[in-house]
Amino acid sequence: MASFAPVQRLVISIAVLASFVTFLDGTVVNVALPAISREIGGGITTQQWVVDAYLITLSALILLAGSVSDAYGRVLVMRIGLIAFGVASIAVAASFDPLTLIIARAAQGAAGALLVPSSLALITATMRGEVQAKAIGVWTAFTTGAMLVGPLLGGLFVDFLSWRFVFLINVVPIAITLVLLSRLHLPEHERTAKVDWWSGALCALGLGAVVFALIEQPNLGWQSPAIWLPAVVGVALFVMFLLRQRGTSAPLMPLWLFRVRDFGWGNLATLFVYAALSLNGFVVGVYLQQGAGLSATAAGLASLPMTILMILLSSRAGAWAGRWGPRIFMTVGPIVMAAGALLLLTVGAAFDYWWQVLPAMIVMGLGLSLTVAPLTAAILGAIDEKHSGIASAVNNAVSRVAGLLVVAMLSTIVGGALDLGGFHNAAWVTASLLVLGGVVSWIGIRRNPAEVAPAEAAASDLDPR
Template sequence: MTRRQRLTLIAAILGSAVVSIDGSIISVALPAIQRDLGGGLSGQQWVSNAYLLALGSLILIGGSLGDIYGERRVFAAGVAAFGVLSLGCALSPTIGALIVARALQGAAGALVMPSSLAIIVAAFSPKERGAAIGSWTAWGAIAVIVGPLAGGWIVDQVSWRWIFALNVPLVVATLALILVAVPRSAGARGRRVDFLGAGLCALGLGGFVFALIEQPHYSWTSPVILVPLIGGAVSFVSFLAYERRTAEPMLKLELFARRNFAVGNAETLSMYAGLSVLFFFLVIFLQQVAGYSALRSGLTTLPVTIVMFTLSRRFGALADRHGARLFMGAGPLIAAAGILLLLRTGMDTSYLRDLLPALLVFSLGLTLTVAPLTATVLADADEHDAGIASAVNNAVARVAGLVGVSVVGVVVASTLVGDTFAANSESVRAFHQVVVICAVLVAAGGVAGALGIINPRRAVEAQRCPGGQLVGTPQPAVSQSNGGVTVSKEPMPQEV
């Protein structure tokens, strides 16, 4: 690896890590944000979901922009915008201003994530690329371990605002590395950007999510709920119809005609709805009901990330040899069993007695699943579709979390007293409802994998996939898949 390649890799790691961390670190700050700015449970949901909504709905078009205008240019623009908007989050005077800044921050992240992996693909030869992407995913996992832990300490000792402000020096360092090391890319200006598809997708998701989050404050028949709900449904159906007939779609629907690709994404949808809901509400429960500090609640999930970082590549290699079906079936069922152990939690929750056993069982099941699942999804796509297949899987995982938190929030709000978690029996009962729902969702993903997956004839090594691990975990979301490595780029080498 040359010095310039090393610096390019560091730039890609730093840029993607900042975006990934801001998707997960926010959970430890939500109770403090509520105390400072108000907003109740719906405000907490919007602070998290506004970011995920923009990132999930725009990440495919972010990859297209990189292809057309050059990954280096789009990566730099996204990183710079992310830094400015991080300052906007830090300085937000109201909950509404913070939500708007978070949405814009997510849009900037949608430019960064696809381009970060694309510049690695451009900078390294096929023989070097696997190791470079392995480093990208490994350091991304480490960053996400450190992020929430540091965030918890910052929230406890200083202020939640500093978790956003501290992005700025990382952004400046990334921009400096881009300037001196990342090679220029010409792009492909003959291609058209699917702005209409992106707009319809964002309106569809946004209307649906808005209706679900705000429903506890209105009746289902209120125009405030009905208009965005119906408008969102119409927009999303229009998005699918438009993508089917347009010459250069943002989403290639024909990929879903392939069995393993469709089943793998169905498993992703179910699992990541469950995972995102679990970790969103777990951190809130631990702080507002069980009395944990922000730092202590951040430390709670550390075993999950350590187990995943340690064992994901090993289980991916085993799935390469023995087929992914067993791993994709058994893994989610084991993870669901671990989730159900969280029913032991209450207002006097003990980490060693109630949390650690559940999280260890859960993390083992999750680790059995993530790399084989991603590899199977990519192996079922043609080589020239590897990038867009990876981007679709990324988007599915993010949308699953977005919709899952919104839907379960409606269920939880009906049980809570005063639209917020507090140290009372109603909050414990609400969290136990969350636990059961999450276990069912994760287990359903395992059933889909066990019944639907056919072990492919050709395998993709998990550590050499674009993204390496499935996105959105607590987190190796971490291994963000890339919408920027599309048909104009040389595909990742695959084993036949």
């Protein structure tokens, strides 16, 4: 970070560390799920809730958190988020039954929602132009690094200490960030944004009720009022949330954004692609331990080639997409990933990582490298700079909701048990979702990033405000 001024280096360090803990927590948990299930019980349902309780509050509140950050101050909101995340992490590690663990995970997600938008807002508020772009590049590189170290660290802690230490990994970076934050002195920004608490509540309760129904449905059946009633109420609340976004002067999720072609179709592609990635990450992390008998560390290392390829190649794919447009990469990338997912069908009772799993991880890594940067460029490049913050937050929320819903439907997807047959079922569903992502991209994505200027003008014209 030699090209940055001292205060800019401090801001970037704070932003990276604050976001790192939320990304790290999202990647370490999959390898810890079998150990959690063995110790506190609950089977696959508890495993689903450990992941989804975090994603429900994170997904539902991340849009609201952006407004809160603007209204009450980015530094204050980040400080509150860091402290709350640390306390929730300790509560997760100390949990003694499934219910307390799930509640603590939900609290973690709510705290994490305060960190991502406020960390990026610190960068966008203190830097402009090329410096800002470089800073966001640094932020992206380091937060992507959480994907690399998360499963490995999680596996090591599970194998040599306890799954509880997986959730205490966050405490050290949180403490460092709080110290750095105390040294940061920025001029107060104008706080004119209104916070639409009702929209945040409708979104959180709606998503929560639908996910509850999807997770518990295999246990109770759709005929049970404890299932169909939350499902109906959840859908109704989410519809009310969408209707409120049309009528309020300061929406959390401006619906006009989706009328911009590349933004709308790009987010639909995001929904399919990130649902597939979440399903694959969950199933591989759990099955390689419970079905194939690998240690948590080995299971954490299993998907490492995929992440390494993404880190090495994604920036190059972004440059290619800038030259030739994102459409071809957003089409080919998910289809290549689908081929990788189908390679997992070679996993059999006589397990061999090198011939059955590694080829799939390499092919999926190549496809992912072709997809991520062009997808981000297409979506954010379709929206003018004035609305780039909310556009990024919406896309982030869509990717989280995709993972939330597919994990909630896991029992239905695998047929009730994550055995070899269930693992193969998940591979088919993963491949199907990825093919849908590629097809949607081919149909919907049109604009080349070189045409951003006219796109910005068109997007601004659509803004009813």
